[in-house]
Amino acid sequence: MPQRGEAPISVIKRLPVYLRVLDNLVKRDIEVVSSKSLSKQTGFSAEQIRKDLAFFGAFGTRGTGYNTNYLRERILRIIGLDKQTNVAIIGAGHLGTAFARYNIRENPYTNVVGLFDVSPDSVGGEIEGVPVYHLNDLQDMIKQEKVQVGVVTVPAVHAQEVVDRMVEENVKAILNFAPAKLNAPEHVTIHNVDLTIELQSLIYFAREELSADRDKEENKEE
Amino acid sequence: MPQRGEAPISVIKRLPVYLRVLDNLVKRDIEVVSSKSLSKQTGFSAEQIRKDLAFFGAFGTRGTGYNTNYLRERILRIIGLDKQTNVAIIGAGHLGTAFARYNIRENPYTNVVGLFDVSPDSVGGEIEGVPVYHLNDLQDMIKQEKVQVGVVTVPAVHAQEVVDRMVEENVKAILNFAPAKLNAPEHVTIHNVDLTIELQSLIYFAREELSADRDKEENKEE
DNA sequence: GGATGTGAATTGGTTCACAGCA
DNA sequence: TGCTGTGAACCAATTCACATCC
Structure with a gap:
């Protein structure tokens, strides 16, 4: 059906x-x-x-x-990977770079059109063959390159501002790595990946007492 | 209660x-x-x-x-953040570096004892004040520094091997960024963060047709 | 025979509605 | 009165069990 x-x-x-x-x-x-x-x-x-x-x-x-x-x-x-999706990565630090590299190498279904940053060290250069633009050019480039998805790897304090700009240009979905609750209109999907949450919640499972509990129920097979 | x-x-x-x-x-x-x-x-x-x-x-x-x-x-x-948790990061590439930096700056509740890699460029150096060791020293350092949690940022092909080594040294929990299904005994908790999954599943929500669907139900308030 | 496809049962998680207490 | 704490109702997701079809 x-x-x-x-x-x-x-x-x-x-x-x-x-x-x-x-x-x-x-x-x-x-x-x-x-x-x-x-x-x-x-x-x-x-x-x-x-x-x-x-x-x-x-x-x-x-x-x-x-x-x-x-x-x-x-x-x-x-x-929706049969049609090309254009992705912009905002933040050209280690995380943005890792994400760019990873996607270019391992994910043939998306097209990273650029990284965006404010640091003079990186702006104007290239990372994994992808140009690094100044953040000021973000909105122009979104229009020009028809970017549908944004990846936010900037510090938490700047994340909302970046999201606002992308929303203005009708970006449809945002993957956010900044540890912040971001606001966007209903029609923009935001998914959050929060490294602190992942690590801290994992630590819960690493506690001594829990490991002890686990040992007790050593009566399973499969 | x-x-x-x-x-x-x-x-x-x-x-x-x-x-x-x-x-x-x-x-x-x-x-x-x-x-x-x-x-x-x-x-x-x-x-x-x-x-x-x-x-x-x-x-x-x-x-x-x-x-x-x-x-x-x-x-x-x-x-379980009231007691110190010692963390090892395996893979000193961009992702490992991003994770180390991020945790040292934003998460005062965990202690990153070292990064591990095989590249001569990074081994012996420091990243954000954390020493970079050779992967060969992983097991010794886990013992010595009482590492309870490992973070895997190595390429997928090497991930299982790294996990096996950590399991051998009784690491209790592993945060895995490699896009691979990893095996570990029952008592070791593995959480996966998969950047490809996050991006691709987000793209589903960025599709044109879906955006169109959304527009139709423009009858909500709050 | 061997695998998919699927209603029914179950489990898990969230929301509701309100009792209980400072 | 205002906000917490919580059983009950609800909803979502998974597992079970089996009918269905190659």
Whole structure:
């Protein structure tokens, strides 16, 4: 039952994982994959994978599995990676640079049009082949290069200002690494990646007492 | 009802956000805060905040709110940030460097003992005052410095090997930035931060059709 | 037979509504 | 009165179990 309408974010976040595995399988000329095999390679349950895929329509063949190439194409289409997405990275520090490099090397589905910064050291140069512009040129470049997605890696105090400028130019989605609650109109999606949250919440699981608790329930097999 | 036992991950992930706000309030000598005010500053609903805090015991005063200092101390204690946590960062590239810098500047609750890499350019040097060691010294240093948490920023192909080494030395939790499914024994917690997933899932929300859908339901207020 | 696709049951998390207390 | 604390209701997501089809 090909479903239109909004997919749950939980499902959407798994699609790139499937895509990565499928890219790999296609590269290795493996033409068919079962939900069970996908489960092993992703860590998600086979049922969940089937439900996820079925949400967008039935792509598999009963008794056989999924055609890797076809499924890959479908997922690209669902996410919107079949059409080029232009991305601007604001902040050319280590994080912005890491993100740029990473995307250029590992993610062939997006196009990083530029990094933006205020530091004279970096402005005018290139990082991984991507030009570094002055932040003042952000709005012009968004228009010119039809940027749909912005990645914010500037310090928290400047993040809202950067977001405001991008919103003005109708950027549709923003990935924010600054540890700040950012405001934007309803129609602009903001996702936050907060390194402090990730580390601190992890520390909760590293506590001594918890490790002790875990040891107690040493009665599981699989 | 002071609850012992395992807290849901969803709750744990919000604690660092509360902590950040409380740090700020305490710094500004604001002594009391209501769940409503916390709601405004974090974006989480007031009920949710009260439920979260109540999960660990009742910290507030009815009719008044929460004492900022006390609540801050309690959250530090719950997460486990009252005791020093030693962190090793494996991979001294841009991402590792960004993470080190960020933590040293913004997160006074953890202690980055070292970065680890194989590149002769960086090994032996310092980054943000943190020494860079050769990867070969990882296991010795984990023992010596009592490292409980590892942060993996190496390329995906090397990630599992690094994890295996850390597991051997009884590291309790790992924050993984490599786009790979890593295996570790039950008692080691691995959290993954995957930049590709974040960007690609965001692109789903930037699609034209979706933006169009959104425009249709322009009948909300608040 | 062997895998997908899917209603039903379950689990988990959030919101509601209000009781309880300073 | 005002704000916390919390059972109840609600909603979302996952798992189960099995019908369905190649």
